[in-house]
Amino acid sequence: MREPPVLAVQGLSKSFGAVRALHDVSLELYAGEAHALAGENGAGKSTLIKTLAGVHRPDTGELTLDGSPVVFHGPGDARDAGVAVIYQEPTLFPDLSVAENIFMGRQPRRSLGRVDHKAVHAAAEALFKRLAVDLDPDQPARGLSIADQQIVEIAKALSFDARVLIMDEPTAALTGSEVARLFGVVRTLREQGAAVLFISHRLEEIFELCQRVTTLRDGGLIASEPLEGLTEDDLVRRMVGRDLDELYPKQDTQVGEVALSVRRLTREGVFTDVSFDVRRGEIVGLAGLVGAGRSEVARAVFGIDKWDAGTVEVQGKALLNGAPSTAMAAGLALVPEDRRAQGLVMDMSIERNIGLTGLRTTVRAGLMDRGAERSRSLDWAVRLQVKYARIADAVGTLSGGNQQKVVLAKWLATRPQVLIVDEPTRGIDVGTKAEVHRLLSELAAEGVAVLMISSDLPEILGMADRVLVMHEGRLTAEIPRARATEESVMAAATGRTA
Incomplete structure (x- = not known):
């Protein structure tokens, strides 16, 4: 018999005033599995992520952790429960170093309460080594490329030893080689028993990395199913409610001066x-x-x-x-x-x-x-x-x-x-x-x-x-x-x- 999901929601609904963001959505995240969350912009993905992360409280529905009901009163509760989120947009402090951003509020201390900068540097260096990236922990965050900012956010999430890793468009600004490196890290985390919720608009990434997919449309649950046997066309049809004729509608044009x-x-x-x-x-x-x-x-x-x-x-x-x-x-x-x-x-x-x-x-x-x-x-x-x-x-x-x-x-x-x-x-x-x-x-x-x-x-x-x-x-x-x-x-x- 399969172990209960590490994190799950049942019958979740959430509205903001007259706008219904989610309606009767259920999702189960299992240890050792990468689960994709698919849907167009406005489908409710961000609201669901923020609910799992403790940012929003659901209007109705239940969250369970290892099969037991749980209530997250804020992001700190979710983080303490082992839920880490890498949001789509990096949120770094530009005037702090990379290492300080990773361990903000959790810096190792020396005697008399002073920050142990050497330990902070070493811990950040170990994370970057795990990610196989060459990034200076002492470099200021200001001026980092989008790709490097994303790597810092990933390192920050991994520093919490998260059991559930929610990744919101982590590859949006990464090149092919950087995506391959990130996927290697995700697979390692899965092998170590982490549950991964992966959000990407690049369908080929979903099929490469994930085993299951949950599709949302207009705040509602369309399907939660194994990816095996599905095609990209099947997934697009669930996301947009219609066939997508072509993704690259390039016209022949008359080239001028x-x-x-x-x-x-x-x-x-x-x-x-x-x-x-x-x-x-x-x-x-x-x-x-x-x-x-x-x-x-x-x-x-x-x-x-x-x-x-x-x-x-x-x-x-x-x-x-x-x-x-x-x-x-x-x-x-x-x-x-x-x-x-x-x-x-x-x-x-x-x-x-x-x-x-x-x-x-x-x-x-x-x-x-x-x-x-x-x-x-x-x-x-x-x-x-x-x-x-x-x-x-x-x-x-x-x-x-x-x-x-x-x-x-x-x-x-x-x-x-x-x-x-x-x-x-x-x-x-x-x-x-x-x-x-x-x-x-x-x-x-x-x-x-x-x-x-x-x-x-x-x-x-x-x-x-x-x-x-x-x-x-x-x-x-x-x-x-x-x-x-x-x-x-x-x-x-x-x-x-x-």
Whole structure:
């Protein structure tokens, strides 16, 4: 007879005012098993995770731990019970070291109550060794890449010796090799008897790592079943309630003149001698491992960071070095990688966030035309199918995927001539991912030049007309769509001959 689940919920329901987030949901997590939680953004996954973590109290339903009823009065109770959560967005203290972030509030003490910094360093180093990553425990968290921040969060969770590990999109900003490393750690934890709840919009990861899957749709339970015998199409059908025709709806377009021209762009110590063109009507993919310099090139092109040498032209007009306003005026738009820190004002409304890029067009005689701003924002929120209660709600109340759609809406509302999108579908569910891809394809068909940076190789291969590959700050290959394969792109990304 099978042992009782380590952690389970039965008949769980949760509402926030008039919004019903979960209704009669049940889930069982067993020792030594990786269990996937699938569903579109807004399906209730985040609410369920926060309930398991003690952040929310259920309205109805019961939680059991090792078969006995339990009530979590807060995250501390859940953590003490052995439930650790790695949330989708890293939440580190930027001015503290990596090791201090991991052991915040739990630092080993010496005599007289002083923190034993040597012990903190050694413990963090041991965790990174377990994760097979080369990260300095004494490095400040400020300036870490999204991938490294995620690794720190994983190390923090593992430091609690958790019996239940809940992983919310842990691979969203990781490359293939980093995902493989993480999966190795998860398998080790499973072998040691941990129960893992794994949330990912990358279906191939679910099938590779997990044994069971629970699917939510609109806050309700659709199915909880073994993955064996299921296909990706079966899972998509359960998630979205319909067949998904194609995830990468790439249109054939008429490629026009050069819209973005980058020549010999160099930022000392970051990237060197980068040259490429993006033409009207084409989608150019920029691939490479995390740390290769892809996002840094995008930031320099847009003017956020200054370059040391080179030129950038949009539609034949040279851009000023380090002047984003000039880039915007020339028709350039940038959707950044880190939506929370760089793309949104979290306490500001959805309406105002979308409207930020259009202040020049919605100001009359020095006063904001609120009607014009709302109309513009509503139009793009509807086009991108943003799920919200009220357009006046703070954007921080939205799910991660809906926040990403607001960032996209903000920049698409400028009607750009050149659109740079850095990880455009990170944290977005499969149904919405297809819509974003369709939108990018339609923009290209309308003559927009699109530069798409992505760590998702299938996305690069499915959407790009050409693939540019970076390795250690240099462009190492330009591969046409017909010759682009995972093998050729990864060969160039790791410095081998494509």
